[in-house]
Amino acid sequence: MNEWIYIQNAVVPALWKGLVVSIELIVPSAIMGLLLGIVVGTLRVYGSVFLRLLSDGYVVLFRGVPLLVQLFTWYFGLPHIGIFLSPFSASVLGFTLCSAAYHSEYVRGALLSIKRGQIMAAQSLGFSTLDTLRYIVLPQAIRRALPGCGNEIIYLIKYSSLAYMITCIELTGQAKALASQSFKYLEIFLIVGFIYLVLVSIASWLLNKLENALVIPGFELYKS
């Protein structure tokens, strides 16, 4: 009974606060990560030699270095060169940059799957390179990249828990604090695990809806 009161009075409010922070981290990181990923992926396929090298280098770096190391660099490293980020900003920056590197890979694959004929047809109508990308290539490529990008967003929901390592106290951070006080690790982390599961399920459901909304004949491969 005591336990129940503890959960009601301490755990629920603290985790709720943490959950709000988690969502505040996840939503902008997911959106900006996806957008940046589309830009980087596009540059990696259609950019000039210089831009290609630059964007490839970016992906090598941000996919190759552990996310936690990246977060530490943004939060503890940047002050050494005079840039001070709040724990929240450093986390969003870290998540966005890391997520975009992965998204770009899905986008790149999808872009490469678009047949050259589609581009030639657009060019033969007088489309500029940018308009060809915007109106012909990307609408097709994004449909193909969506399952992969969705996967990355789901992954982001889970790795957002790393934010507490740089003192941005989100869901996992709140749980860690509660558990260290009460030593009820099992109960608290079971609840936290369940909350992440619910978040991921909601995200999967939304992504599925989106995929189905974008289905058109010829692209129904991903209909579920």
Added chain:
Amino acid sequence: MTNRDPILKIENISKKYGSKEILRSISLEIKKGETKVLIGPSGAGKSTLLQCINFLVMPDTGKVYLDGRCINSRKKKELYTYRQQVGMIFQDFNLFDHLTALENVSIGLIRVKKIKRSEANERAMQELKRVGLEEHANKYPAQLSGGQKQRVSIARALAMDPKVMLLDEPTSALDPELVGEVLNVIRNLVESGMTMLMATHQINFAAAVADEIIFMENGTIIEHGPPQEILFKPKNSRTKSFCSKINEIYGDMLT
């Protein structure tokens, strides 16, 4: 400009891939309303030539004139404007897979010519009617047969009001029973006075509609002239052997 001036003229177009010469200094010209047909074995350079004409493939050397104006392909604006005036039909249709038949035809009007969507759709519908596909306007490419796809692609090119059309083996990817419907549309274009340069293996069709047949091999024009001359009295032995081979494959109409 008089009717005698060529609407499209190309001069000394050459193209190499690595050390392989695909086109060797090709020149030709087309007057308004003329239909010229390119024939020749695979690998002769017909496709590359057509693609060089609207700079989908950049020629190494040579000049292209439209209405007497030399096109500077390095100037993007000029290139895009030029391409709007040159319709291109591809062997494998290249319809935009994510757009309906109607959207395929209207997107160039909306995004390139910046015409209002409602007007563009109206025009697109007219063009679909012209190729007999108005009842398929809302279908996606995946729901259309090869012949229907090629007719949509012709409508898409026509909607841009091209001065010249380049057709790259428009029936080669089609099942035999679908070839006729596409050739009929092309025949109507010829009759309506469209200026066309077409690569094809449909020799009989070429004989019926062409003002001139151009025989290409190994990146050069071997022989050109009126259909009767090229198909029945070729001067060049290679033209002769090609025509008789094609005749064997595509039937005995050339008699």
